[in-house]
Amino acid sequence: MASQGKLLEVQNLQKTYGKKNNITKALNGVSFDILSGEFLGIMGPSGSGKTTLLNCVATIIQPTSGRVLLHGKNISAFDSKGLAEYRGSRIGYLFQDFALLDNLTGQENILLPLAIHGMDFTKARTKLAELARMLDITDVLHKFPSQMSGGQKQRVAAARCLISEPDIVLADEPTGALDTRSARTLMTKLEGINRSSGRTILMVSHDPNAASFCSRILFIQDGVIFHELRRKQEESREKFYERILKVLAQLGGGSANVL
Numbered sequence: 277m278a279s280q281g282k283l284l285e286v287q288n289l290q291k292t293y294g295k296k297n298n299i300t301k302a303l304n305g306v307s308f309d310i311l312s313g314e315f316l317g318i319m320g321p322s323g324s325g326k327t328t329l330l331n332c333v334a335t336i337i338q339p340t341s342g343r344v345l346l347h348g349k350n351i352s353a354f355d356s357k358g359l360a361e362y363r364g365s366r367i368g369y370l371f372q373d374f375a376l377l378d379n380l381t382g383q384e385n386i387l388l389p390l391a392i393h394g395m396d397f398t399k400a401r402t403k404l405a406e407l408a409r410m411l412d413i414t415d416v417l418h419k420f421p422s423q424m425s426g427g428q429k430q431r432v433a434a435a436r437c438l439i440s441e442p443d444i445v446l447a448d449e450p451t452g453a454l455d456t457r458s459a460r461t462l463m464t465k466l467e468g469i470n471r472s473s474g475r476t477i478l479m480v481s482h483d484p485n486a487a488s489f490c491s492r493i494l495f496i497q498d499g500v501i502f503h504e505l506r507r508k509q510e511e512s513r514e515k516f517y518e519r520i521l522k523v524l525a526q527l528g529g530g531s532a533n534v535l
C-alpha cells in the first residue's frame with residue numbers, strides 16, 4: 277500500500293445549476309479527504325450530485341464555490357499548462373459507456389493518451405503488457421471495440437485510464453453498462469490494482485455490489501454527505517455489502533441485487 281497521506285481534499289464544494297426561478301443545488305457543501313491508496317466509493321440516489329462531484333474533481337465543470345486540492349494545490353488555480361498536466365496525467369477518467377474510439381484497436385486505444393503526451397515507447401510497451409495481463413485483455417488488444425464484449429471494452433478502458441499512471445482514477449458508474457458477471461470481474465480487477473499498486477480510486481456508483489469492493493464509502497443525498505462506511509480490516513466483502521444495504525434501506529432507495 278502507498279503511504280496514507282492526503283491526496284485529494286474536497287472543501288465545502290457547492291454547485292448550482294440554472295438561474296433565477298430554475299435553480300438546482302446539486303452540491304450543497306461537500307467536504308472530504310481521500311488518502312493516497314484509498315478506494316473510495318460515493319453512493320447516493322439518482323440526482324443526489326454524484327456525477328457533479330466527480331466532474332468538479334475532473335475539472336469537467338467548475339464548482340460554484342469551494343475548493344479541490346491535489347497534493348495541497350488548488351486545482352482551480354492551475355494555469356493552462358498545469359491544467360493540461362492535471363487532466364492528462366494526474367487523473368484518469370473511467371466512464372460508464374467506455375468511451376473507446378471505434379476505429380482504433382484495443383492496444384491503440386490504450387496507448388492513445390500516451391501518444392498525445394509524447395510517449396516513451398519502451399516503457400509504454402512494458403506497461404501495456406503488464407496492464408493487459410492484470411486486466412485479462414491480452415487476447416483483445418488487436419481487436420476493435422465492436423469485436424469485444426462489454427466487459428472487455430470496460431477493461432480496455434480501464435487500461436487506457438491506468439497507462440499514464442494517474443495519481444487518482446475517477447470512475448463514474450463503471451459497471452453501469454455491464455452484466456452482473458462482467459461487473460464483478462471488473463471490480464475484482466480494480467480492487468486488485470488498488471491493493472497491489474496502491475492506485476487511488478474514487479468511484480461513483482449506485483450499485484451496492486460494485487461499492488462493496490471499496491475500502492470506504494461516502495453516502496450523498498440532496499448534495500450533502502450524510503453517512504460514511506469504512507470496510508474493517510478482515511471484513512469480508514459480503515459482510516460489507518450487508519452493511520451497505522442497511523444504509524441504503526434507511527435511505528429508502530438502492531437495489532438489493534446480489535452478485
Ligand SMILES: Nc1ncnc2c1ncn2[C@@H]1O[C@H](COP(=O)(O)OP(=O)(O)OP(=O)(O)O)[C@@H](O)[C@H]1O
Nearest residue numbers: 293294300302321322323324325326327328329482
Ligand atoms: N447541466 C445541468 N443543468 C441543470 N441541472 C443539472 C445539470 N447536471 C445535473 N443537474 C441536476 O443536478 C442534480 C445532480 O445531478 P447529478 O448528475 O450530479 O446526480 P447523480 O447523483 O450523478 O445522478 P444519477 O445517479 O442519476 O447519474 C440533479 O437534480 C440534476 O438534474
